[in-house]
Amino acid sequence: MFEQPKISSLPTVLFTQCPLLPVLISLVAGIVLARYIQGSDLWWVTVALIFLSAASKLLKWPVLFMLLLGVPVGMLCEKADGHLHSSDVVYNPSQRVSCRGVVLRASDGTVNTRLLVDLDSPYSGICYLTVTGSAGFYAGDIVKFEACILPLSSRHDVDGDIDLDDFYYRYHVACRAVAVHGTLERVGEASGLRWSATRQREHLIDRILDTQLSPSTQEFAVALLLGDDTLLDDSARRNFSRAGLAHLLALSGMHVAIFSLVISLIFYPIAFLGYRRVRWLLVIAVLWCYALLTGLSPSVVRAATMFSIVLLGKCVGRRSTSGNALCLAAIVLLIFSPRELYAPGLQLSFIAVASLIAIPSLLPEVSITHRLLKWGYDYMVFTLAATTGTLMLAAYYFHTVPLFFLVTNIPIAFLLPVFMVGVLVVMVLSATGVSLPFLDRGVDFVSDLIGKLAQTFGRLPVSAIDDVYIPAWGLLAGYLGITLILLSVYYRPKLRLAVAGLVSLLLLAMSGLISRPDEEKLFIGRSSDATNIIYTDRGVGYLLTTARESNRDRQIDEVKTRYSTFWGIRGIDNLVLERHLSNPQVDCMLSFGEYKIAIINSNHAKADTLQQFDYMIVGLGFTGDILELTGCVKADSILLGTDINGKRRHRFYKELHECGYKVRSLEDDYGLVLTSSPK
Numbered sequence: 001m002f003e004q005p006k007i008s009s010l011p012t013v014l015f016t017q018c019p020l021l022p023v024l025i026s027l028v029a030g031i032v033l034a035r036y037i038q039g040s041d042l043w044w045v046t047v048a049l050i051f052l053s054a055a056s057k058l059l060k061w062p063v064l065f066m067l068l069l070g071v072p073v074g075m076l077c078e079k080a081d082g083h084l085h086s087s088d089v090v091y092n093p094s095q096r097v098s099c100r101g102v103v104l105r106a107s108d109g110t111v112n113t114r115l116l117v118d119l120d121s122p123y124s125g126i127c128y129l130t131v132t133g134s135a136g137f138y139a140g141d142i143v144k145f146e147a148c149i150l151p152l153s154s155r156h157d158v159d160g161d162i163d164l165d166d167f168y169y170r171y172h173v174a175c176r177a178v179a180v181h182g183t184l185e186r187v188g189e190a191s192g193l194r195w196s197a198t199r200q201r202e203h204l205i206d207r208i209l210d211t212q213l214s215p216s217t218q219e220f221a222v223a224l225l226l227g228d229d230t231l232l233d234d235s236a237r238r239n240f241s242r243a244g245l246a247h248l249l250a251l252s253g254m255h256v257a258i259f260s261l262v263i264s265l266i267f268y269p270i271a272f273l274g275y276r277r278v279r280w281l282l283v284i285a286v287l288w289c290y291a292l293l294t295g296l297s298p299s300v301v302r303a304a305t306m307f308s309i310v311l312l313g314k315c316v317g318r319r320s321t322s323g324n325a326l327c328l329a330a331i332v333l334l335i336f337s338p339r340e341l342y343a344p345g346l347q348l349s350f351i352a353v354a355s356l357i358a359i360p361s362l363l364p365e366v367s368i369t370h371r372l373l374k375w376g377y378d379y380m381v382f383t384l385a386a387t388t389g390t391l392m393l394a395a396y397y398f399h400t401v402p403l404f405f406l407v408t409n410i411p412i413a414f415l416l417p418v419f420m421v422g423v424l425v426v427m428v429l430s431a432t433g434v435s436l437p438f439l440d441r442g443v444d445f446v447s448d449l450i451g452k453l454a455q456t457f458g459r460l461p462v463s464a465i466d467d468v469y470i471p472a473w474g475l476l477a478g479y480l481g482i483t484l485i486l487l488s489v490y491y492r493p494k495l496r497l498a499v500a501g502l503v504s505l506l507l508l509a510m511s512g513l514i515s516r517p518d519e520e521k522l523f524i525g526r527s528s529d530a531t532n533i534i535y536t537d538r539g540v541g542y543l544l545t546t547a548r549e550s551n552r553d554r555q556i557d558e559v560k561t562r563y564s565t566f567w568g569i570r571g572i573d574n575l576v577l578e579r580h581l582s583n584p585q586v587d588c589m590l591s592f593g594e595y596k597i598a599i600i601n602s603n604h605a606k607a608d609t610l611q612q613f614d615y616m617i618v619g620l621g622f623t624g625d626i627l628e629l630t631g632c633v634k635a636d637s638i639l640l641g642t643d644i645n646g647k648r649r650h651r652f653y654k655e656l657h658e659c660g661y662k663v664r665s666l667e668d669d670y671g672l673v674l675t676s677s678p679k
Contacts, residue, residue, distance in 0.1 A: 018323035022066040024330050030074020031338045035169070042079070046072040078338040085172035087125020091151050096180065097122065100144040102190045105171070106137050116171055117143065125174035128152075131184055138202065140195035142188040147177035158523050158673060160566030170339045197292040201226055204293065208423070211430045212440045217447040221423045224416075227251040227294050236451070239458030241398065242466075244387075244405025245412060248450075251294055252349060256303035258417050260287055262424065280311040302349055305329035322357050326350065344397045348390050355389025356382055362490045383409055392470070392478040392508070399568055401465040404457045411453060419446045469569045474511025481505035516569060522592045522674040524617070524639070524666055525563065530555050531619050531641035531666065533599065534563065535592055541567055541575045544590070546601050546619040546643055589613075593676025598633050612636075615672065618652070620644055626652045630661060638663045639672055 037045055053068035101119040104126065113131045129147070137143060152168055152175065167173070189195065205228060208221050219236075223229040229237060229249045240246050263286050264279070271279040284307070291304045309325040330350055333340060340346050360381050368374040387405055395401050402408075422443040429436060457463050470478070481504030488497035522535035530547035532555060547555040560567075560575055567575065589611075590597045598613040601621035616635035618626070620643040630638065638661055640649050649665060656663040666672070 020327035024327045026067045026070025027074040030071040034075040034078035087174035089125045089175045103141045128176040145179040146183040239454045242464040243454045243457035244402030359385035395468045478508035
């Protein structure tokens with residue numbers, strides 16, 4: 001029943017069937033190096049690599065030539081990409097400036113809206129703009145606002161916090177600003193193909209929402225067809241993730257494959273008339289229009305590029321291997337957008353397809369004559385291959401490992417094409433004013449089946465392993481272990497490879513425990529709406545906040561969400577609101593290890609000559625004389641809370657600084673991060 005693999009040499013698979021793989025590897029290496037090599041060193045390294053690649057070409061070493069040449073190409077692409085987004089921003093922390101630009105991205109938070117704005121007046125460059133409340137702006141809007149232009153602040157003092165350095169780097173952010181309340185307004189729309197496609201995407205979303213489908217079906221259709229899952233609630237997204245169906249909500253090659261199949265069927269009459277090449281060219285054109293409408297998502301671009309290569313091969317009568325097509329898609333994408341290399345979506349997308357190509361070729365072939373059994377076996381092999389390739393990377397980014405992915409994806413393979421075709425037909429009929437209730441109900445029925453499947457398996461206590469936190473070295477150990485085990489199967493019997501793979505996987509399993517911090521930590525969270533004091537004690541997380549009663553629950557949710565990794569790597573699943581300081585009559589003293597902290601949120605602090613504090617944190621509730629307060633409460637350092645009125649905070653800081661007190665404002669960075677050994 002089992003047969004030996006047809007290809008006897010693994011290097012033959014890599015370099016004969018996929019000659020672009022060395023180019024891709026060297027291109028990725030060059031992009032990574034360019035991020036960390038600056039100034040004249042970059043050019044010396046580039047020239048040296050070009051010289052070595054020329055020498056390898058003369059010596060007729062083709063693989064080494066491609067490896068060496070791709071590195072300087074990647075370095076030059078990364079630097080050219082940075083040059084295209086260069087800025088002339090002048091920081092004016094104390095001067096209000098009237099700015100204008102185009103919104104590139106918009107993200108609504110619980111308290112603030114954050115926009116990436118490509119400035120065109122009076123500066124150029126991309127600004128990370130924070131707006132109080134819900135702004136209601138979209139990509140492509142031209143806006144103007146008033147703000148103080150500030151330098152980037154990316155201190156990463158608290159482990160598990162958002163890595164702002166990576167965010168700023170990926171999106172070429174040059175400065176940050178907080179819009180003056182009431183000054184942000186929309187003054188027009190950006191022109192051009194990109195923005196026209198973005199607005200057309202919004203029109204398509206409105207078109208789906210105008211159909212007679214149920215609200216839940218509409219929300220799922222928007223996420224599935226256009227990649228916008230903002231309409232879905234958190235519980236739905238969580239159920240899909242735990243059930244192993246999170247890939248349905250992120251545009252991928254599966255969506256493009258189904259879409260291309262539908263388009264191919266629509267254009268089939270053209271092939272029937274004898275114009276097969278015209279049919280394939282039309283399919284390619286429609287695929288790239290779809291890619292534009294989805295915002296040129298890396299996964300969609302990768303899939304569209306691969307399909308285009310295959311279809312163009314059909315047009316000219318040549319076949320292209322899947323591995324080579326995948327490498328070409330990655331090379332094209334990274335040349336034009338090198339910093340997308342650091343996007344989790346791109347990494348997951350390419351690793352999934354690479355796993356589909358590589359892993360089945362390393363396994364023994366199974367001779368099955370029954371067509372249905374053969375399909376079932378192939379389905380399980382390819383599903384396991386894609387999941388094996390992406391499992392650890394998904395766990396690294398999303399901290400969840402679904403356990404029923406194989407069971408849940410079997411019915412999805414049949415339901416998804418029916419749902420996508422049904423929604424497309426309903427949209428076309430709705431645009432022409434035709435409504436077929438039986439068709440609407442049928443699409444709703446399929447949507448409900450998918451939703452109930454995700455809900456049933458997502459809510460099972462054993463549906464997924466949650467709170468998985470592994471360091472980068474553990475991720476590498478895991479992939480090394482899987483590779484060694486697969487190679488031991490390919491070169492069987494190679495027990496040494498299998499043992500080495502199992503040891504690597506054991507290191508992966510232990511990595512979370514080895515890297516788990518054992519010290520207690522206290523810090524003041526990043527928030528402009530309240531002063532949130534967060535600390536740990538014996539496996540429990542605590543929060544003290546000056547948030548008002550109406551804003552308190554929102555602050556708790558924000559602390560849980562933003563610092564979820566901070567809690568997770570410490571194994572803390574319980575966040576206790578020890579007390580809230582929203583009552584202006586409430587002050588408190590906190591002992592943390594060897595430190596004593598006074599928290600002042602009222603005008604009623606009393607002198608205590610026997611008490612000496614290391615820190616005094618002043619909150620919104622204090623509006624009195626700051627010098628009189630420092631005479632009552634003795635502290636080595638004074639911290640002005642994030643929620644104090646800006647003018648009052650500036651006055652407090654100036655008075656204390658002139659009198660020689662050690663004072664810090666908490667409006668930037670964390671301001672306070674303390675650690676202590678566990679008791």
